[in-house]
Amino acid sequence: MxxxxxxxxxxxxxxxxxxxxxxxxxxxxxxxxxxxxxxxxxxxxxxxxxxxxxxxxxxxxxxxxxxxxxxxxxxxxxxxxxxxxxxxSGGDVTHDCGVSRSVGYYLEWIAVLAPFAKKEVRLTLKGITTGTGDAGVDILRTVTLPLLSQFLPEGTAFASPLELRVISRGMAPGGGGAVQFRSPLLPTTSGLRALNFNATGRVRRIRGVASAVRVSPNMASRLVDSSRGVLGRYIPDLYIFADVFRGEEAGRSPGFALSLVSTSTTGALQCAEVLSTPGTPPEEVAEKASRSLLSEIASGGCVGRQHQAHALLLMACGPEDVSKIRLGALTPTAIQMLRDIKEFTSVVFKIASANSAGGPAVERPSKAQGQTGSDSEEEEELEEEDIQTARIQPQELILTCVGVGIRGARKAA
Structure with a gap:
């Protein structure tokens, strides 16, 4: 093994x-x-x-x-x-991430490594907590870690939970934020769990965090109100928390951001995050984040596009059993991850269209000679309906693999 x-x-x-x-x-x-x-x-x-x-x-x-x-x-x-x-090895680690990239650049992949350590990981990262191009701390806490927890064995075997605490927030360019990440260890007798995540379900709730540092608290309230105006038309179970930091906990630079997460009836998570730029009003940030979340939901899959590669890697590292997941259109990062997994582990994924695996296609009557004008118009309406349905229905894929059973470095007591 x-x-x-x-x-x-x-x-x-x-x-x-x-x-x-x-x-x-x-x-x-x-x-x-x-x-x-x-x-x-x-x-x-x-x-x-x-x-x-x-x-x-x-x-x-x-x-x-x-x-x-x-x-x-x-x-x-x-x-x-x-x-x-x-x-x-794991253990207590403190790292200064600088101000070139946010802490999400480091933590989103280090979190995958942490359960395989010899000692329980207690990691402190300092720098920018929400930055452009990287997952913010709110997305890491509400989406990345829950995805990782689906692959971990039952929590009764752990001495500590999988958690991420925001000590202080720091916006670009000055940073000044800090987070504490804590990860349990894999049991000595087993590795990750196999995953069977094949049902996307329906969106049942949306949660969000409107964070603001070194600006008026009214900025966070405007983010909340604007986002509710867009998303409230689609779902009633909507709650966005205004998280305002002041003083030493507010970092070195002013700014605000909005993170949104949707949860389906089967536990599928989709997320979107937008942060402010100089001169951008909160209403524009909120509308962009809300539209981005709707786009993520429309893309389909049980895992969002930002976390496709994470899910594929964890499936390949899982036990020598079949793991299956439903994803939307694969991102370039996910496609390259499939190639790299094959190079490192020789694991090959089977990819099939989820749409073809569904029910039988609806047959439309063919156009016959002597067809009346009303029949022709009806057929055109049916074809237009099919086109609209194809636009709405996401092109989802079912990916299946057998893991290699990677185990952690933890030693038995």
């Missing part, structure tokens, strides 16, 4: 080679989980500032803090990186 420690076999000592800076974090996490050394070349070779950026170097430093015996080598020009993973 594979473990999350470095293997000594000849296959695992050979470096897997990749090119480019895309999916940088995912490949490093896969390397740590499978024990396969990895080398990444041609990292921005033609840019004005070639090589890895400071936030990527920070992610490497965080992996070194989370592991024991990991060897990282960065080329002279910074355009190549090699990593030979060690044991995932």
């Amino acid at each position: 594979p473990t999350a420690t470095a293997s000594t076999s000849s296959a695992s000592t050979r470096h897997l080679r990749f090119r480019g800076h895309t999916n940088f974090r995912q490949r490093l996490i896969l390397s740590c989980l499978t024990g396969r050394p990895v080398r990444i070349d041609a990292i921005r070779p033609d840019d004005t500032e070639p090589g890895i950026q400071d936030f990527e170097a920070g992610f490497l430093r965080l992996i070194e803090k989370m592991t024991n015996g990991t060897v990282v080598e960065i080329g002279y020009t910074g355009t190549s990186v090699s990593l030979r993973p060690g044991t995932i």
Whole structure:
């Protein structure tokens, strides 16, 4: 049974080679989980500032803090990186994320690594709590961690819950926020659970957080009212919490943001998050976030587009049993994750159309010679109805795989 420690076999000592800076974090996490050394070349070779950026170097430093015996080598020009993973040690870790990227850039993939550690992870991250292009702390707390918890065994085997606490908020560009992440360990006798998530259900509630720091509390109220005006027409069970931070807990820069999460009758989560830019009124931020959430819901699937790659990785690391999930149209990140999973673990996913797996298609009468004008108009109306239905119905996929049974580094007492 594979473990999350470095293997000594000849296959695992050979470096897997990749090119480019895309999916940088995912490949490093896969390397740590499978024990396969990895080398990444041609990292921005033609840019004005070639090589890895400071936030990527920070992610490497965080992996070194989370592991024991990991060897990282960065080329002279910074355009190549090699990593030979060690044991995932865990424990108490504090890391300054800087102000180039938010804490979500680091935590959304470190959270996947944490349950496989030898010691319980208690991680403190400092920096920007909500930033453009990365998952904010509210999305991590309400969507990312619940997704991870679906793969973990029953909570009775854990000494602590899976949780994320926001100590202080920090908006770009100054940052100044801090969060505490705590993760339980996998039991010594088992790994992750197999997942069968094939029903999207109907949206039954929407929750949200309107956060504001170093601005008038009225900004958060305007976010709430504007978002209710858009979403209240679709669902009555709608609640948005105004979270206003002041003083030392408000970071160094002013700003506000709105995070929204929808929950279906089967537990499927869809999310959207928009933060303010200089000169942007709260009403515009709220409307953009609300429309983005509606777009996510319309895209279908049991997991949102932002978390497709996370679900696929956890399925591949799961037990040697069948896992199945329904997703919307795959994102480029998810497609590349499928390829990387095959390189690291040899796990191949079976992909089938969820729409074709449903009920039989409705047959329409064919146009016959001598058909009257009213019949022709009726057929055109039916065809137009089919087109509208195809536009509304999301193109969903069913992905199935058998995991490799990766276990944690925790030792029996």
